Each structure stands twice: as C-alpha cells, then as structure tokens.
Amino acid sequence: MKSSDAIVIGGGVIGCSIAYYLSKAGIKVTLLERGQIGMEASNAASGVLSTPLFKSGDPYSRMSVESLGMFPDLQQELQETCGVDIEFARCGELGLAMAEDEAGEYQDLAMKVAEAGGNARWMDFDSLHDYEPQVGPEILGGFYMPEVCRVNNQRLSLAFARSAEWQGARILQSTEVVGLVRSGLQITGVRLSDDEVYADNIIMAAGPWTRALAEGVGGDIPVRPVRGLNLNLQPVGRSFRSVIHGSLGMLVPRADGSVIAGVTVEEAGFDCRVTAGAVQEILAIVTSLVPSLRDARLNWALAGLRPGSPDDAPMMGPVPGWDGLLVATGHYRNGILLSPITGKLIADYVAGKEPELIEHFSLRRFRE
Numbered sequence: 001m002k003s004s005d006a007i008v009i010g011g012g013v014i015g016c017s018i019a020y021y022l023s024k025a026g027i028k029v030t031l032l033e034r035g036q037i038g039m040e041a042s043n044a045a046s047g048v049l050s051t052p053l054f055k056s057g058d059p060y061s062r063m064s065v066e067s068l069g070m071f072p073d074l075q076q077e078l079q080e081t082c083g084v085d086i087e088f089a090r091c092g093e094l095g096l097a098m099a100e101d102e103a104g105e106y107q108d109l110a111m112k113v114a115e116a117g118g119n120a121r122w123m124d125f126d127s128l129h130d131y132e133p134q135v136g137p138e139i140l141g142g143f144y145m146p147e148v149c150r151v152n153n154q155r156l157s158l159a160f161a162r163s164a165e166w167q168g169a170r171i172l173q174s175t176e177v178v179g180l181v182r183s184g185l186q187i188t189g190v191r192l193s194d195d196e197v198y199a200d201n202i203i204m205a206a207g208p209w210t211r212a213l214a215e216g217v218g219g220d221i222p223v224r225p226v227r228g229l230n231l232n233l234q235p236v237g238r239s240f241r242s243v244i245h246g247s248l249g250m251l252v253p254r255a256d257g258s259v260i261a262g263v264t265v266e267e268a269g270f271d272c273r274v275t276a277g278a279v280q281e282i283l284a285i286v287t288s289l290v291p292s293l294r295d296a297r298l299n300w301a302l303a304g305l306r307p308g309s310p311d312d313a314p315m316m317g318p319v320p321g322w323d324g325l326l327v328a329t330g331h332y333r334n335g336i337l338l339s340p341i342t343g344k345l346i347a348d349y350v351a352g353k354e355p356e357l358i359e360h361f362s363l364r365r366f367r368e
C-alpha cells in the first residue's frame with residue numbers, strides 16, 4: 001500500500017528537518033524512527049553553529065552560511081507551529097591563548113581576517129577578563145568571533161518533528177526499518193518487522209546506520225561512526241556569554257545557565273559508551289580553561305556517533321543506480337548547523353526542482 005509521497009528513515013536532526021521541509025511544501029511524508037526522536041548524535045551534540053572564518057565561494061562554505069542564515073526565521077516558525085523554543089542565539093566564540101606563541105598566531109589571524117573583510121578580533125588580557133571573568137588568570141587573551149551562534153540541539157529535532165506533524169507529516173517512533181523493498185531498479189518502499197510501506201521517494205537519513213541499510217540492496221554509502229562525548233555542567237555562579245575553546249576543549253553556554261563541556265573525537269566503531277577516560281580528559285581540559293568549573297555540578301554525560309564521511313562533507317541526493325532512493329547523511333561535525341539547508345535541499349529535489357548545491361554533495365564524487 002502506498003501511504004505517502006516520501007518516507008524518511010531516521011528521526012535525528014537531519015531526518016526531522018527533511019520531514020519538516022517536505023511537509024511544509026505540501027508533500028505527504030512519513031518518518032520512521034526505530035527509537036525516539038533525536039536521541040542519538042543529534043542529542044549528544046554541542047549545538048555550536050559556526051561558519052568558515054574566510055568566506056569563500058566553495059560549496060561547503062556557501063551551504064554553511066546559507067544554513068546559518070535560515071535559523072532566525074526557523075526559530076520563529078517552529079515556536080509558532082509547535083511552541084518549542086530552540087534557543088537560537090548569536091553568542092560569539094572565543095579561542096583562548098594559553099601561551100605566547102598561540103597569542104601571536106591569533107593576533108596574526110585577526111589581522112588577516114580583518115584584511116579579508118571578515119569579522120573577528122583579538123582581545124588582550126584585560127578585555128578578555130572583563131568580558132569573560134571566569135576564564136583562568138593564566139589565559140593571555142582571546143580570539144573573538146562574534147558571528148558564531150548556538151542552538152539547543154536537544155530541542156531542535158523534536159521541534160522539527162512536532163512542526164512537521166502539525167503540517168501533516170506522519171511521525172512513527174519505535175519503528176525500525178529492517179530493509180528496502182525493490183522492484184527491478186526501483187526502490188518502492190521499506191520493510192518493517194511486520195509490514196511493508198511504499199512511497200515514490202525513500203530517503204535514508206539514518207546517520208552512520210545508513211551504510212547497513214543501503215548494503216541490503218548492494219548500495220555503498222561510505223558513512224562511518226565517529227564517537228563524541230559531551231558533559232553538561234552547572235557552574236556555581238555566573239555562566240559565560242560566548243562559546244569558549246582552547247586548543248582541545250570547548251564550553252558552550254546554554255540558556256538555562258548550564259554549560260556543555262566537550263568534546264572528544266574517537267574512532268570506536270558503533271561502541272557508544274561514555275568511558276571514564278573520556279570524561280576525565282574533558283574535565284581536565286575545561287578546568288584548565290575555567291578553573292571554577294571544578295566546583296560545578298555534573299548534570300549528565302552523553303556520547304553520540306557522528307556520521308563521518310571520507311571528505312567530512314555530507315552526502316545528499318539520489319543514490320546512483322537506483323530510482324526512488326535518496327540519501328542525506330555524513331554531516332560529521334556540522335549536522336546541527338547544516339540541518340535546515342539539508343531539509344530544504346532534499347524537499348526541493350523531491351518537489352522536482354534541481355537545487356544547484358545538492359549536485360556538489362552527490363555520492364558520485366566518491367566514484368569518479
């Protein structure tokens with residue numbers, strides 16, 4: 001039985017955004033999530049929305065800038081349709097210099113960015129400690145990037161899904177896709193444990209699990225899991241204004257006064273455990289940047305599997321060799337940032353438009 005024009009497999013931030021933009025365009029869509037909405041990598045993320053410092057015309061840079069630019073309207077739309085505040089804010093980011101050579105490199109970089117017409121500046125010791133009084137007294141200064149934004153990623157997938165439902169999408173949780181249904185070279189539907197569902201467009205957005213789904217029909221999607229860990233800390237007293245990073249660790253302020261502290265990058269296969277070693281590593285790094293965090297309450301620790309790709313860029317659009325099969329995965333460290341543009345591009349493609357950007361992220365680039 002054909003129940004929709006499109007089926008989305010996977011209810012992470014990417015699948016939910018696709019369902020949102022498809023339903024917004026009036027396309028009948030069903031999203032199938034084997035667990036709960038947004039509880040894998042999309043839940044463990046830091047929520048930093050950061051575009052390249054030197055804006056070039058390359059497709060990745062263009063896509064990032066366009067996606068970031070979609071957030072202000074999106075925040076309003078999602079708030080109006082489902083009542084969820086995704087806490088989007090332009091908070092800026094500070095790179096902290098702990099040694100003289102690092103300070104010198106940041107000052108050079110600030111000059112180069114200014115020459116290129118970009119927006120970043122060096123903050124000396126006094127300005128930095130006035131701006132973020134919690135950073136350690138041995139920090140020499142900071143490289144400030146005012147355009148960096150943040151969002152509450154733990155709300156974003158749910159907001160997309162609820163708004164998609166409000167627009168007419170069917171969102172089914174606890175519903176695992178166990179295989180794809182084919183007829184000749186056409187993918188016509190998906191197999192569930194006890195049923196089959198059909199649609200003209202099947203969109204695989206199952207994060208690193210997309211590879212196994214495609215293998216069932218002989219497809220090769222080169223996505224792999226890259227584990228990352230984040231902690232949530234409740235500082236005693238004031239939090240920070242901006243995202244703060246050292247050469248390794250990162251701190252992201254949340255609207256509720258807590259701070260996301262991370263982050264690890266580990267090739268550990270599908271092992272998604274929170275390990276004691278990784279927690280120790282993060283705490284050592286972030287307390288060297290902000291010593292008062294030693295006193296913070298540890299609220300939670302979450303590990304997630306980023307969908308990595310051979311060139312760290314997403315794979316989007318039709319799967320070569322098959323009719324009716326599309327993919328949207330491989331967003332690696334920027335899936336939260338790139339979720340709005342991905343949803344829009346896939347919806348445009350399904351609606352019969354040929355978005356120029358999507359061609360650059362085709363799977364064909366790994367086969368030529």
Ligand SMILES: Cc1cc2nc3c(=O)[nH]c(=O)nc-3n(C[C@H](O)[C@H](O)[C@H](O)COP(=O)(O)OP(=O)(O)OC[C@H]3O[C@@H](n4cnc5c(N)ncnc54)[C@H](O)[C@@H]3O)c2cc1C
Binds near residue numbers: 015034043337
């Ligand atoms: C620690 C960490 C920090 C990060 N920080 C940032 C950041 O600051 N900014 C940023 O932009 N990005 C960040 N990222 C990256 C971002 O989180 C990911 O790129 C993004 O969440 C990927 O979304 P996704 O929907 O592709 O995958 P996922 O969130 O993994 O969702 C895939 C979904 O598919 C479902 N699924 C799998 N198989 C099936 C099946 N057979 N049937 C049905 N459902 C299935 C899964 O249950 C899952 O819910 C971070 C990631 C991590 C781990």
